[in-house]
Amino acid sequence: MADVKKIVQSGAMENVPVNRYRLLLPVLALLLLASHWFRQGDFGLAAALAGLAGLLFTRQAWLRPIVLAALLWGGYVWAQTVVDLITIRLVFDLPWMRLTGIMSGIILLDGLAMASLLGGGSEAWFDRDREWAWPRAAIFAITVVCLAVARNKVGFPILLADRYLPGWGWGEVFLLGFYGQWVGSHMRTPLGHRRYRPRIWGLFSALFFLQLGLGLLGADRMLMTGTLHLPVPAMIVAGPVFRGGGFFMLVLFGVTLILVGPAWCSHLCYIGAWDDAMSRLRARPFAPRASRGLSLWGRGATLLLTVGAAWGLRALGVPGVSAVLFGAAFGLIGVGMMLFFSRRRGMMVHCAEFCPIGLVGNLLGRVSPWRIRIGADCLQCGACVPRCRYGALDADRLAKGRPALSCTLCGDCVSACSDNQIGYAFPGLSPNNARTAFIVLAVSLHAVFLGVARI
Secondary structure: OHHHHHHHHHOOHHHHHHHHHOOHHHHHHHHHHHHHHHHOOOHHHHHHHHHHHHHHHHOEOOHHHHHHHHHHHHHHHHHHHHHHHHHHHHHOOOOOHHHHHHHHHHHHHHHHHHHHHHOHHHHHHOOEOOOOHHHHHHHHHHHHHHHHHHHHHOOOOOOHHHHHOOOOHHHHHHHHHHHHHHHHHHOOOHHHHHHHHHHHHHHHHHHHHHHHHHHHOOOHHHOOOOOOOOOOOOHHHHHHHHHOOOOHHHHHHHHHHHHHHHHHHHHHOOOHHHHHHHHOOOOOOOOOHHHHHHHOHHHHHHHHHHHHHHHHHHHOOOOHHHHHHHHHHHHHHHHHHHHHHHHHHOOOHHHHHHOHHHHHHHHHHHHOOOEEEEOOOOOOOOOOHHHOOOOOOOHHHHHHOOOOOOOOOOOHHHHHOOOOOEEEEOOOOOHHHHHHHHHHHHHHHHHHHHHHOOO
């Protein structure tokens, strides 16, 4: 008897056919909306809506709010279409009553499809991964909205799909949104975060430099604007100082700091992934006490050096080509530090002790309310210390209840604590909810950057 009750409650066996029929209206409404955009020549958006309709049969719970939002937007599209068509027919003194009836039926269908998804039977159908349905839906929605805004506001094709396959930009937007929620589903736990963060970070860096390499080899559509900039993080600050303009990367960097604090350095920096990979060649990182001051003073010195050099080169009227050589030399020194120091010490020496933009991220990241906090009941077992490759944890920091300045919110320490004494903190949120919200923002930014971050 208990087994039968469990089967009925789970929505399996008896209830599945009924629930599947409930998808008829949402699928039909999405396909009609897809056909509308196909006729408008937006093949990518038509394919995205058709793909969304197909995904309904996977029973993933995160799809329910996304499809509801798509149908709500579809209702607006149909209403606007009715107004436009009636206006045109009135201008040319053409009959419009029949058109109004047909379009009203389509809008009614859209509304009935939404009502179908809001019903209890529909909820029983979308029974897979309910626990993380809203975070996954949020990642998908944030990614899609950000990319859509960037695509519409930038004066040139910012997405590769629009450059190589005109009319298919929305297809890329949809795929990046789907990819983002997939990544989020694998990073829901601290252990999953620790495992997948280096992988997706490395993927972003690889694609970033692959596009740059192809652009330099002649595939100029791979480049964002055709104007090359050095892919050296220090140039985010030094570049505008030398040029007296070109603040796009600086603004993007600042917005990222507001959203996720210094997590730029552990999730989004195209060079930082290299240092992370080098540091992982040694099993246990080791940060001698004598070198910890380099986190502030070492990076402070390189920050003054890069900004001062950029200002001096500009004041002296040094040609841009010569300035590029100086910047390239600085970048190569950083790569050398990864190879000879990060690899041997098992610590991200370049990022934690050399990179000036890392110091800027740590300092200005204090504007963001995100923090890593250590509970008062911490046993100070030290299990988290070797996990931190930024040298932000030691016995003193555990006693103080917070990591050092070099912390980038990477989250590796969180998975190391078996007593759940280390976690993300955000005002008004529990540690668990704070970590979930952080993952949503960080993964969404990663998916967006994957689409638009190019030289």
